[in-house]
Amino acid sequence: MRHIPRGLRALTxxxxxxTLLAASACGGxxxxxxxxxxxxxxxxxxxxxGSDTRTKLTQQVIDAYQKDHPNVTIKGEFGEWSGYWDKLxxxxxxxxxxxIIQMDEKYLREYADRGALLDLxxxxxxxxxxxxxxxxxxxxxxxxxxxxxxxxxxxxxxxxPAAFKTxxxxxxxxxxxxxxxxxxxxxxxxxKTGGKVTGTGALGxxxxxxxxxxxxxxxxxxxxxxxxxxxxxxxTDFFKYILKLRDAKAIPSAEAISQDMNAxxxxxxxxxxxxxxxxxxxxQLVAFSKATxxxxxxxxxxxxxxxxxxxxxxxxxxxxxxxxxRSKHQKExxxxxxxxxxxxxxxxxxxxxxxxxxxTEVRAEVTPKLKPEDAATAKFIQDIKQDLGDPxxxxxxxxxxxxxxxxxxxxxxxxxxxxxxxxxxxxxxxVNGELK
Amino acid sequence: xxxxxxxxxxxxxxxVGQKKDNLAGYLFLAPWLLGLFLITIGPMVASLxxxxxxxxxxxxxKWIGLENFTRMLSDERLHNSLRVTFTYVFVSVPLQLxxxxxxxxxxxxxxxxxxxxxxxxYLPSLLGSSVAIAILWRQVFxxxxxxxxxxxxxxxxxxxxxxxxSTALGTLVVLNVWTFGSPMxxxxxxxxxxxxxxxxxxxxxxxxxxxxxxxxxLPLLTPIIFFNLVLQIIHAFxxxxxxxVVSGGSGGPSDSTMFFTLYLYDRGFGNFxxxxxxxxxxxxxxxxxxxxxxxFFASKYWVFYxx
Numbered sequence: 001m002r003h004i005p006r007g008l009r010a011l012t013x014x015x016x017x018x019t020l021l022a023a024s025a026c027g028g029x030x031x032x033x034x035x036x037x038x039x040x041x042x043x044x045x046x047x048x049x050g051s052d053t054r055t056k057l058t059q060q061v062i063d064a065y066q067k068d069h070p071n072v073t074i075k076g077e078f079g080e081w082s083g084y085w086d087k088l089x090x091x092x093x094x095x096x097x098x099x100i101i102q103m104d105e106k107y108l109r110e111y112a113d114r115g116a117l118l119d120l121x122x123x124x125x126x127x128x129x130x131x132x133x134x135x136x137x138x139x140x141x142x143x144x145x146x147x148x149x150x151x152x153x154x155x156x157x158x159x160x161p162a163a164f165k166t167x168x169x170x171x172x173x174x175x176x177x178x179x180x181x182x183x184x185x186x187x188x189x190x191x192k193t194g195g196k197v198t199g200t201g202a203l204g205x206x207x208x209x210x211x212x213x214x215x216x217x218x219x220x221x222x223x224x225x226x227x228x229x230x231x232x233x234x235x236t237d238f239f240k241y242i243l244k245l246r247d248a249k250a251i252p253s254a255e256a257i258s259q260d261m262n263a264x265x266x267x268x269x270x271x272x273x274x275x276x277x278x279x280x281x282x283x284q285l286v287a288f289s290k291a292t293x294x295x296x297x298x299x300x301x302x303x304x305x306x307x308x309x310x311x312x313x314x315x316x317x318x319x320x321x322x323x324x325x326r327s328k329h330q331k332e333x334x335x336x337x338x339x340x341x342x343x344x345x346x347x348x349x350x351x352x353x354x355x356x357x358x359x360t361e362v363r364a365e366v367t368p369k370l371k372p373e374d375a376a377t378a379k380f381i382q383d384i385k386q387d388l389g390d391p392x393x394x395x396x397x398x399x400x401x402x403x404x405x406x407x408x409x410x411x412x413x414x415x416x417x418x419x420x421x422x423x424x425x426x427x428x429x430x431v432n433g434e435l436k
Numbered sequence: 437x438x439x440x441x442x443x444x445x446x447x448x449x450x451x452v453g454q455k456k457d458n459l460a461g462y463l464f465l466a467p468w469l470l471g472l473f474l475i476t477i478g479p480m481v482a483s484l485x486x487x488x489x490x491x492x493x494x495x496x497x498k499w500i501g502l503e504n505f506t507r508m509l510s511d512e513r514l515h516n517s518l519r520v521t522f523t524y525v526f527v528s529v530p531l532q533l534x535x536x537x538x539x540x541x542x543x544x545x546x547x548x549x550x551x552x553x554x555x556x557x558y559l560p561s562l563l564g565s566s567v568a569i570a571i572l573w574r575q576v577f578x579x580x581x582x583x584x585x586x587x588x589x590x591x592x593x594x595x596x597x598x599x600x601x602s603t604a605l606g607t608l609v610v611l612n613v614w615t616f617g618s619p620m621x622x623x624x625x626x627x628x629x630x631x632x633x634x635x636x637x638x639x640x641x642x643x644x645x646x647x648x649x650x651x652x653x654l655p656l657l658t659p660i661i662f663f664n665l666v667l668q669i670i671h672a673f674x675x676x677x678x679x680x681v682v683s684g685g686s687g688g689p690s691d692s693t694m695f696f697t698l699y700l701y702d703r704g705f706g707n708f709x710x711x712x713x714x715x716x717x718x719x720x721x722x723x724x725x726x727x728x729x730x731x732f733f734a735s736k737y738w739v740f741y742x743x
Contacts, residue, residue: 086706089705090705093705114492115495254599254600255596256579256599257599258599258688258690259598261686401707408686408688411601417601
């Protein structure tokens with residue numbers, strides 16, 4: 001007789017035990033070889049985020065450096081922004097951090113305050129003598145230098161002139177335009193192209209827009225003493241403005257915007273020609289130019305009353321070079337960072353893709369060689385110099401979460417799931433809760 | 437010697453050379469045992485300790501007692517992630533098992549090319565929790581994805597299924613249901629175990645197809661249903677990859693696909709709060725344990741062991 005055996009119950013129980021055990025211990029893999037050296041040979045691991053363009057340029061610099069330093073091998077590890085931070089956190093936790101880390105302002109304190117980064121002031125062989133004054137400040141705190149400015153950028157509006165031409169809309173004067181002008185222009189483009197091209201990407205897909213909005217209204221996202229500096233009222237206004245853009249069809253549908261939040265630069269709506277304008281960091285112009293194959297243009301961020309000098313712009317360290325405090329080859333790593341920052345040959349390859357070089361000598365050397373899109377970035381940075389506001393305080397520990405949080409509340413507002421007032425309050429509560 | 441040994445065991449005495457056999461046995465078990473202790477038990481004990489600490493991955497953990505657990509009581513995003521996870525488990529598992537059982541019964545009736553269908557239906561189970569399929573899912577249900585193109589043919593206007601908070605979780609439920617192949621194969625094996633004479637006897641007595649299904653197939657299959665139910669519930673509670681990849685790691689839009697496991701990951705690796713994340717892992721273990729125990733308890737009343 002072929003009966004279902006009683007043993008099956010035992011089998012069920014056994015299967016349960018095994019799966020349960022696996023539940024609380026997922027991910028015990030700490031793979032990846034750490035840096036090693038044998039017979040004077042040194043292998044450095046170097047990690048960065050960015051587009052294909054950046055990866056190609058960076059690899060060129062690595063190749064050139066290896067040719068001059070036959071004892072040094074540099075292994076590049078690169079990825080998209082969205083996955084980069086998870087991976088970095090995992091490798092740092094596993095005591096397997098890369099030697100040289102491309103760092104962002106948002107996470108600089110997070111890592112430095114916990115002793116994961118080397119104080120570059122104490123590192124041998126790094127020369128910052130030629131750096132433009134003020135450009136070192138953002139990577140400096142508690143008396144140490146934990147991130148070396150890798151380029152200067154500024155938040156800006158990027159314009160696809162071809163889309164404006166198709167729509168028959170003139171590109172407005174960015175020295176006098178207001179937020180109302182901006183909304184009107186964007187809506188006009190959507191209407192005149194019959195929706196084929198949408199006017200602009202949304203504000204609120206990262207925290208930079210809110211910071212500028214706050215700065216234009218006498219506040220700022222972060223205060224100097226590491227607190228949240230923007231009021232619920234101004235945040236509410238910010239969300240209300242996003243709704244205004246939505247209702248005027250100046251921005252894409254809520255679904256498209258939420259999808260775009262996770263898209264890579266090369267696949268984003270602006271890069272694929274679906275938008276006439278968007279908000280970007282000025283150095284991203286290079287990558288977006290490559291992706292769209294168009295001559296793009298940078299415009300200043302609009303202001304409340306049409307005065308460019310009051311639009312709250314500031315020079316930001318687009319990214320930083322940091323060295324792991326646990327690197328076994330700090331000397332070699334420092335030498336390589338020094339090469340990236342100060343060597344004119346390296347500058348001649350990297351150009352302004354990571355932002356305008358903060359080393360004035362490199363900048364002077366590089367400027368005549370710039371390709372049109374790099375030159376446009378450099379010129380934009382030069383042009384806005386006279387209109388800059390105060391430097392923007394760096395985010396405190398825990399502030400790195402703000403990007404994900406504002407994305408979530410912008411989505412809530414766009415889908416009409418939360419009113420601007422409620423979203424503003426919940427947003428601020430949550431950001432405050434993340435600070436440590 | 438072997439004949440002697442056999443004789444010995446027949447008489448219930450310790451056979452010669454059993455010690456050697458034991459050693460060989462443990463040696464064969466060694467790879468699994470090592471894995472169990474190093475990769476499973478070790479990290480589990482470590483995470484139990486960490487759940488009582490404030491640990492940011494870089495600095496040494498600091499003992500804070502039950503603080504992580506009391507924090508969970510007021511963490512609204514955690515409550516939301518529980519809602520999302522429970523919805524996912526209690527919608528997708530019954531659907532998946534129903535479809536698996538239905539197809540198993542149909543295939544068991546001797547469809548031509550059964551081996552082919554069995555393989556085809558089983559395939560998604562092998563791929564279902566893989567990153568590649570999750571990426572594919574993102575494309576299929578995206579604004580310009582396959583689903584919308586198909587809908588377009590019928591004149592229905594599509595939408596961004598994955599980027600709309602009201603439908604995003606639904607796409608993940610569909611993904612899980614789609615992997616009905618592995619419970620289906622187990623159901624098929626179970627159906628083969630049911631003696632045909634019951635059906636013959638029932639037919640003689642004039643029982644129809646439905647009557648035979650509900651009075652013979654279903655009761656005799658209850659141990660298999662139970663087995664699948666328990667495993668699939670545990671499996672669904674632990675789902676991570678699909679939501680992580682489909683939402684680009686954010687659990688979005690608007691936390692609508694923020695599974696408990698995903699929130700755990702976000703706290704641990706996004707927010708450097710590994711103590712809290714460890715506490716969450718143990719909380720999940722307790723949840724799964726409670727549901728499994730309840731399942732076993734309830735099984736007394738509906739599972740029929742035929743022996």
